[in-house]
Amino acid sequence: xxxxxxxxVDNLLLQGVELAFCVPGxxxxxxxxxxxxxxxxxxxxxxxxxxxxxxxxxxxxxLTGRPGIVFVTRGPGASNAxxxxxxxxxxxxxxxxxxxxVGSDFADRExxxxxxxxxxxxxxxxxxxxxxxxxxxxxxxxxxFRVAQSGRPGPVVLALPxxxxxxxxxxxxVARVDVPVVQPAPAQIAQLRALLAGAQRPVVIAGxxxxxxQGCANLARFAEANALPVACAxxxxxxxxxxxxxxxxxxxxxxxxKLAARIRPCASRRRRARPRVPTRAGDSGVGRAGMRCARGxxxxxxxxxVRQRRGGSRRISRVADAAADAGLARSLADRRDVAxxxxxxxxxxxxxx
Numbered sequence: 001x002x003x004x005x006x007x008x009v010d011n012l013l014l015q016g017v018e019l020a021f022c023v024p025g026x027x028x029x030x031x032x033x034x035x036x037x038x039x040x041x042x043x044x045x046x047x048x049x050x051x052x053x054x055x056x057x058x059x060x061x062x063l064t065g066r067p068g069i070v071f072v073t074r075g076p077g078a079s080n081a082x083x084x085x086x087x088x089x090x091x092x093x094x095x096x097x098x099x100x101x102v103g104s105d106f107a108d109r110e111x112x113x114x115x116x117x118x119x120x121x122x123x124x125x126x127x128x129x130x131x132x133x134x135x136x137x138x139x140x141x142x143x144x145f146r147v148a149q150s151g152r153p154g155p156v157v158l159a160l161p162x163x164x165x166x167x168x169x170x171x172x173x174v175a176r177v178d179v180p181v182v183q184p185a186p187a188q189i190a191q192l193r194a195l196l197a198g199a200q201r202p203v204v205i206a207g208x209x210x211x212x213x214q215g216c217a218n219l220a221r222f223a224e225a226n227a228l229p230v231a232c233a234x235x236x237x238x239x240x241x242x243x244x245x246x247x248x249x250x251x252x253x254x255x256x257x258k259l260a261a262r263i264r265p266c267a268s269r270r271r272r273a274r275p276r277v278p279t280r281a282g283d284s285g286v287g288r289a290g291m292r293c294a295r296g297x298x299x300x301x302x303x304x305x306v307r308q309r310r311g312g313s314r315r316i317s318r319v320a321d322a323a324a325d326a327g328l329a330r331s332l333a334d335r336r337d338v339a340x341x342x343x344x345x346x347x348x349x350x351x352x353x
């Protein structure tokens with residue numbers, strides 16, 4: 001027989017957890033006792049504020065690809081951790097947050113610092129649940145690791161009632177959860193090559209999670225082989241070497257206006273266009289407006305004109321302008337040759353019949 005706190009820590013160890021963050025609270029004392037007993041196998045970093053603890057766990061998940069683990073107490077502790085949870089949701093970072101909760105005998109009685117975490121976190125996490133029985137802790141922990149890492153990674157929140165953690169149960173642990181690696185199919189790669197061959201001014205916007213050193217190196221090789229400019233998405237400025245000749249800038253706060261002028265027309269047309277449903281094999285299912293975006297932001301040059309703001313002009317760094325122009329206009333002659341070679345006998349811009 002083991003306590004709920006012991007079962008929880010044992011299953012974290014089985015999932016390969018070696019580091020966790022917390023702000024101690026009386027709402028999950030059985031977990032703290034079990035963490036102390038396992039201190040030689042699982043390092044616990046005690047923080048002063050839950051927002052900082054959540055940020056640390058989020059950074060750990062972003063760097064390792066495995067879910068960051070953080071423990072916070074109920075009420076104010078859960079509220080302080082919300083900023084780190086929101087960051088994990090926006091940055092697609094695997095994160096698991098364990099929140100102390102009032103005992104089951106006080107539930108729905110407006111107990112001290114009682115909060116319904118399903119309603120509090122429901123809109124910003126991938127999954128939020130409350131473990132009511134100690135026998136189901138292994139099941140919930142395994143599912144939390146699976147959900148946090150599957151598809152688009154993100155945060156998961158599990159509430160831990162006090163009496164559930166103190167209760168004892170005889171239950172088998174669940175094996176480690178490893179999410180399979182998903183790769184594009186050959187047909188999707190062929191479709192990408194066709195789009196690139198017909199593009200006039202393509203640009204790569206690198207972002208998302210799951211980047212490794214090898215992945216960044218592969219992106220650089222792909223950009224070099226296809227003469228593609230690369231822009232980094234918000235909070236992903238380190239995905240592509242900023243000193244690389246193909247680097248065009250970052251797409252986020254303080255974006256270079258010339259870079260924004262090349263990207264925004266495509267985005268505005270994509271919002272207006274409704275994708276066409278595929279009707280036969282080989283049909284990409286992309287509408288005409290979407291194909292224009294894929295071929296380099298369309299043929300409408302007027303949509304790429306930068307509108308001047310009334311009441312004054314914005315001062316722009318000449319160095320940044322030159323970098324954006326060089327990155328976006330790089331190797332246009334080479335791209336025309338590639339397009340001619342790939343389109344012999346077939347015009348990708350020809351309307352399907």
